Amino acid sequence: MDTPQSTQDDPARPTADATKPDADPAAVPGAGDGHREDGPELIRFQDVTKRFGELTVLDDLCFSVYPRKHVTLIGPSGSGKTTILRLLMTLVKPDEGTITVDGEHLTHEERNGKLVPAGEKHIREVRKKIGMVFQQFNLFPNMRVLRNVTEAPVHVLGMSKDEAEARARDLIELVGLTDHIDKYPTQLSGGQQQRVAIARALAMRPKVLLLDEVTSALDPEMVAGVLDVLRDIAHTTEITMLCVTHEMSFARDISDCVMMFDKGRIVEAAPPEQLFGDPRHQRTRDFLRSVQ
Amino acid sequence: MTWGLFTTWILPGLWVTVQVTVFSAALAFTVALAIGTLRTSRWWIVRFLSGAYFEIFRGTSALVMLFWFAFAFPLIFGYELVPMWAGVLALGLTYGAYGSEIVRGALAAVPVAQREAGIALSFTPMQRLRRVEFPQAWPEMVAPLNALTIELMKGTALVSVISVSDLAFAGNVIRLSTGDNAPVYTLLLVMYFLLAFVITRGMRVVERQAKKGVGQEPERVPLFRKRGAGSPGAAGDTRAMGGVNA
Numbered sequence: 001m002d003t004p005q006s007t008q009d010d011p012a013r014p015t016a017d018a019t020k021p022d023a024d025p026a027a028v029p030g031a032g033d034g035h036r037e038d039g040p041e042l043i044r045f046q047d048v049t050k051r052f053g054e055l056t057v058l059d060d061l062c063f064s065v066y067p068r069k070h071v072t073l074i075g076p077s078g079s080g081k082t083t084i085l086r087l088l089m090t091l092v093k094p095d096e097g098t099i100t101v102d103g104e105h106l107t108h109e110e111r112n113g114k115l116v117p118a119g120e121k122h123i124r125e126v127r128k129k130i131g132m133v134f135q136q137f138n139l140f141p142n143m144r145v146l147r148n149v150t151e152a153p154v155h156v157l158g159m160s161k162d163e164a165e166a167r168a169r170d171l172i173e174l175v176g177l178t179d180h181i182d183k184y185p186t187q188l189s190g191g192q193q194q195r196v197a198i199a200r201a202l203a204m205r206p207k208v209l210l211l212d213e214v215t216s217a218l219d220p221e222m223v224a225g226v227l228d229v230l231r232d233i234a235h236t237t238e239i240t241m242l243c244v245t246h247e248m249s250f251a252r253d254i255s256d257c258v259m260m261f262d263k264g265r266i267v268e269a270a271p272p273e274q275l276f277g278d279p280r281h282q283r284t285r286d287f288l289r290s291v292q
Numbered sequence: 293m294t295w296g297l298f299t300t301w302i303l304p305g306l307w308v309t310v311q312v313t314v315f316s317a318a319l320a321f322t323v324a325l326a327i328g329t330l331r332t333s334r335w336w337i338v339r340f341l342s343g344a345y346f347e348i349f350r351g352t353s354a355l356v357m358l359f360w361f362a363f364a365f366p367l368i369f370g371y372e373l374v375p376m377w378a379g380v381l382a383l384g385l386t387y388g389a390y391g392s393e394i395v396r397g398a399l400a401a402v403p404v405a406q407r408e409a410g411i412a413l414s415f416t417p418m419q420r421l422r423r424v425e426f427p428q429a430w431p432e433m434v435a436p437l438n439a440l441t442i443e444l445m446k447g448t449a450l451v452s453v454i455s456v457s458d459l460a461f462a463g464n465v466i467r468l469s470t471g472d473n474a475p476v477y478t479l480l481l482v483m484y485f486l487l488a489f490v491i492t493r494g495m496r497v498v499e500r501q502a503k504k505g506v507g508q509e510p511e512r513v514p515l516f517r518k519r520g521a522g523s524p525g526a527a528g529d530t531r532a533m534g535g536v537n538a
Contacts, residue, residue: 089412120417128414138409142427142506151423152413184507204413 040103042067042207042240043088048097050083050264057083059264061097067207070234070241072251072272075261076287081244085210088242089132090123101126102207128156131206135213137193139185139200145172146181149200157204164203171199175229191222195229202233209233211243215250223247230254248291252276260284297466305462306483312376312448312458313487316383317441323388324437328395329421342392349389355450358382362454379451387444394436398429431502438495442488449484459483 041064050058058080065071073081086092087099090106098115099106106126109118118126139148149168153159159167172181175195177188185193194214201209211230215223227250234241234254245251251258252272259269260283268281279285330342349357361378365371373381402425410420452461463480467473 089408091408091411124414124416127411130412132412134405134409134412136405138405138412140406140409140424140428142424144507152415155419155423156414186507200413 041065042102043242044100045084045087046098046100048087048094048099050080050087050092051095057264058087058094061265063259063266063269065208065240065242067240068238069256070243070254072243072245072255072258073261074245074248074251074258074287075267079261080264081261082212085132085212085242085244088130088208088210090127093117102129128204129207130210131201131204131208132210132212133194133197133201133214135216137185137190137197137217139193139197141185144182144184145177145188145196148185148196149203152200153203168199168203171202172196174202174232175199176225189222190218191225194218194222194226198226198229198233202239206239208240208242211241211245213244213246215245215247246291248276248288260287262287297470301457301462301466302459302479302483305457305459308376308457308461309445309448309459309487312379312383312451312456313445315380316387316448317444319380319384320387320391320440320444321437323385324391324395327388327392328399329426331392331396332399334417346389346392349386350393352386354382354386354447355453357386358450358454375454375456376451378454379448379456383444383447383450387440387447390443391437391440394433394440395429398432399425401432402428428506431499431506431508434495434499434502438492438499441491441495445487445491446484 043065045061045063048058048061049056057078061080061084073084075081083092087094088101088106094107098108104126105115105118106123107118108115109122110116140151143151146165146168149171150161150164153164153167154161169178169181172178175198177192177195177199180188180192180196185196188196194217198214214230215226218226227247230250231254233239241254243251243254255272257269258272258275260267260275260279260281262283267283268275268279270280275284276288279288327342327345330338331346333339333342358379361373361382362375365373365378406424406428407420410424415423448458449460452458452464455461457465459480463476467476470476
């Protein structure tokens with residue numbers, strides 16, 4: 001059902017806050033108890049604020065993502081979409097608020113009953129549940145394709161080399177690059193590199209896959225191949241996806257829910273048919289018209 | 293100058309020069325890697341201490357440092373170093389400081405995106421350094437480190453002033469005993485040049501291997517390169533040379 005869910009059922013939180021469109025029950029259709037079918041939320045942002053200097057990138061943001069859902073974040077550049085992914089990957093720290101992943105605090109930890117900023121070790125444990133694919137692929141140029149995919153499972157998860165390689169071969173086959181398994185990243189095209197990056201992220205068996213504008217740096221003819229792989233993963237695995245993209249048809253295809261961002265806030269969140277077909281907010285309509 | 297003088301002075305002197313070069317280069321390399329890496333640390337105190345080491349050894353004359361290890365060190369610590377080891381220490385620590393700047397610069401030049409990819413895969417900071425950042429910085433270090441090694445090799449002539457009988461010392465002995473100034477100094481120049489040439493060729497091989505290790509097409513370098521055939525290490529070379537004024 002619908003993944004992002006306003007936190008209006010949180011008793012500590014005022015529900016009638018007109019300045020928070022994300023807390024508007026109308027913006028979250030089906031926000032009854034039906035969405036609970038998948039158990040507790042996997043990701044929860046609670047009053048998260050992030051500033052870069054004077055600029056407030058995320059403004060008191062609350063939302064949740066439930067397991068196995070695919071959520072797409074759209075909106076103009078600078079609206080804070082990518083920052084949400086970077087917060088989840090702990091590449092940046094929130095200035096206020098808390099983030100929990102799978103019931104555990106991501107940026108904080110409890111010590112003696114008090115919530116304190118998390119130490120490096122705690123963060124590392126929690127973020128093992130999260131994988132990320134970057135706009136610029138960020139493969140390790142000093143490793144061949146196979147080792148790019150096996151390196152972290154072996155050295156971070158402690159998997160045996162044989163097991164990691166067997167799994168890596170499967171994943172590389174999944175993304176259609178078996179012929180290139182012994183090449184260095186610089187010998188691959190952008191689209192191929194991005195598919196390796198997807199395999200590398202999946203090799204860590206994350207519960208959540210973050211996709212940060214994964215086709216933006218690709219030549220147009222490469223985009224389809226990467227999106228096909230992602231569609232395949234979305235439809236055949238149980239992985240939860242959080243996806244920032246400008247590919248609206250792709251968003252429509254894979255999403256259970258689309259969230260429209262502007263100026264660090266959620267303007268509107270709805271299933272793709274509704275958000276693309278009949279957006280409620282003028283800001284969404286303007287944005288969709290400008291990208292289509 | 294006779295053949296006898298050559299075999300009793302020049303050849304042993306050459307061997308001493310090679311030894312001093314190898315030992316002090318090994319020490320300098322170790323120091324450069326350690327200090328250069330520590331200078332990228334997350335902790336300010338580590339950065340401060342390693343930065344202090346760099347500034348102190350860069351800012352003091354290698355010649356004076358040599359005298360200090362040979363003549364002041366025994367007075368302060370009550371322990372006298374064999375002249376050759378005093379020389380190795382002074383040169384290794386000084387050139388290690390220069391080298392640390394090369395290592396630090398190369399590590400800093402690894403794209404931030406690589407660090408982020410390492411974080412996204414939950415590597416520890418040490419794993420990131422060892423498996424991701426350092427292997428990528430290494431090919432960038434080789435060319436400037438080569439220039440520095442040659443500087444170091446030529447700098448070993450300094451140890452002759454604390455009576456280590458290296459190549460320069462041997463040349464001086466022969467010159468004083470025979471008066472053959474021109475042939476002796478010319479011979480010395482040629483021998484230092486040959487040593488430098490051997491080091492350069494060796495480092496080329498290292499550099500090619502290093503580039504291959506990051507999937508860059510190894511660059512075939514002809515023995516005599518044409519003018520204008522740009523070398524990727526050129527900028528680094530000049531920077532490293534600029535820093536070395538012993």
